[in-house]
Amino acid sequence: MTTVFWFTRDLRLNDNPALNRAVLDSHVAGGNSVVGLYVVDQQAYQALSGIRQHSLTESLKSLNTSMDGGLLVTNADSASELPRAMGEVVRAAQADRVIATRGFDPETVELQNKVGHYLASIGVKLFLEDSIYAVAPGTVRKPDGTPYKVYTPFYKGWMATGWQKPTPFAGLDDSGKTVITWHKPTADQGAPKPTKDSPIVVKAGEDFALRTWERFKKRALAGYAEDRNRADLSGTSHLSHALAHGEIHPRTLLAELGDLPGHEVFRKEIAWREFYGDVLWHHPYSATDYLEPRFKEMRYDEGALAEERLAAWKAGKTGYPMVDAGMRQLATTGWMHNRVRMIVASFLVKDLHLEWQLGADWFEQCLTDFDPASNSHGWQWTAGCGTDASPYYRVFNPVLQGLKFDPRGEYVRKYVPELAHIWGAQVHEPWDIIGGYAHGYPAPIVDHAAERDESLKRLEEIKLAKPAFAGK
C-alpha cells in the first residue's frame, strides 16, 4: 500500500516528523513507496508578486532535487479545486491514507478540513501530525487553562513546556542511502513557472537554509543581542523565508542554542513567532480583524487623499528616508529588516491614519517570508491594537529611528538613490541640507509632529467611548 505525503509549509526532508511517519507507514505496509505530493493552487500562485512566485518555485525545485527528482507536483485551479486534484493522485496511487503537517492558521485549517472531508468521501484518511512550531499552538496555557495574550508569561510557559529534539529523515539508511521509492502515479506538472519577473535571483531550499544557519552562527549569532536592531548591519539570520516555507524547522535552530546573550535573544525572537502562532490559533478572526475590537471604531482616513498617501507609502515616496528605504528594500528584495517593518507600519497607521490591514495586505503580496500569524500580529502590535502592553500612544518618529538604527545613513543610501549624494547621518534629514532635494527626492507627504498629535486625539475619542482591553 502506498502512502501519500502532502507537502505544505514543510518543504524539507530533515526534522519532518509527519514525513517520517509517511515513510514508516509505507515501510510497515511493505511497499517502501511514498508519493511526495505538492499541489499548486494556481489562482493563489498567479496572485503572488514576482519575487514570491520565484521564491516558491525555487523552494519546490530544491525539494525535488533533494528527492532525486521524486517530488510530484500537480495543479489545482483554485483552493476549492484542491481536494479533487489531490483525490485524483490518491486514487491513482491506490493509497488508503494521506499524511501532512497540521496547519494552525485559519486558512490552512479550513483547507485541511475540506481536504479531510473529501478524502473521507472516497474512503481515504487524512492524518495531520506535528506543526510548523516547536510547540504547537494551543499547548502553552495559563494555570487556569486560558490562553496568553501577553508575550513574556507565554515565553516562560513555552520554555517550561519544551520541545522535541530534531529527527533525521527516516528515508535514509545508516550509510545515507535512500531506502524508499518516490512514486509518481500521475503525470508530474513540475514546479510552477513564474509569470512575473523578480528583481533579484531568489535562493531557496533546505540546503540553502542550513548553510544560511551555519553562516549566521559563525558570523552574527554572538553579536545578535546588540546588532539585530541595526538596519545597516547584516546582524540577523535572514532565515524567515526558510521558516515560512518550512525549509528549516525551529527545532533545528533551538537545539543549537545555549545560554550566551546572543543565543538567549535569538531564542526569544523564535518565541515571538510561536507566540503569534498561538494567538492566531485562539483568535482566528485576528488574521484580518482587530484583536482589540475597540480599535475598529477609531476614525481612519479614506478617499482620494488617503489612497494617494497609501500609494506613496507602497512606492517608498513618503519623503521620510527611513520609511522609504524600508519600502524599497521590500520591493526589491522581498524582505525588510524587523526594526524597519515597525517604523513603516507605525507610519502607515499613525502618520497616515490608515487601517493596518492595508499595510498587511501589501506585505503579504511582497514578503517572501509572509506568515499569516507573524504578519497580522506584527502589524497589530505596532499599531497598538494587538497583543501585549504596546501602547497605542507609542508613535515611532521616523527621523529619530533612522538616526538610531542607521546611524551612518548607509541603509538609506543603499535603497534610496536620490539621497545617495548625502553623506553620513544627515541623509535622514534632507530638508536641512543645501541640495538635499537635488536628485528628485520627494518632500514629506505629511508633517510627523502634527500627525502624531492627530493620532493621539483619535485615540482619546475611542478611549472615552469604549472600555479598555483586558490583557494578560
Ligand SMILES: Cc1cc2nc3c(=O)[nH]c(=O)nc-3n(C[C@H](O)[C@H](O)[C@H](O)COP(=O)(O)OP(=O)(O)OC[C@H]3O[C@@H](n4cnc5c(N)ncnc54)[C@H](O)[C@@H]3O)c2cc1C
Ligand atoms: C509589521 C510586521 C510584519 C511582519 N511580518 C512578518 C511575516 O509576514 N513573516 C515573518 O516571518 N515575520 C514577520 N515579521 C517579524 C520579523 O520582522 C521577521 O520575522 C524578521 O524580520 C525576519 O528576519 P530574520 O529571519 O533575519 O530574523 P531574525 O532576527 O534572525 O529572527 C529569527 C527568526 O525569528 C522569528 N522572528 C524574529 N522576530 C520576530 C517577530 N518580531 N515576530 C515574529 N517572529 C519573529 C522569525 O521567524 C525569524 O526568521 C513582521 C514584523 C512586523 C513588525
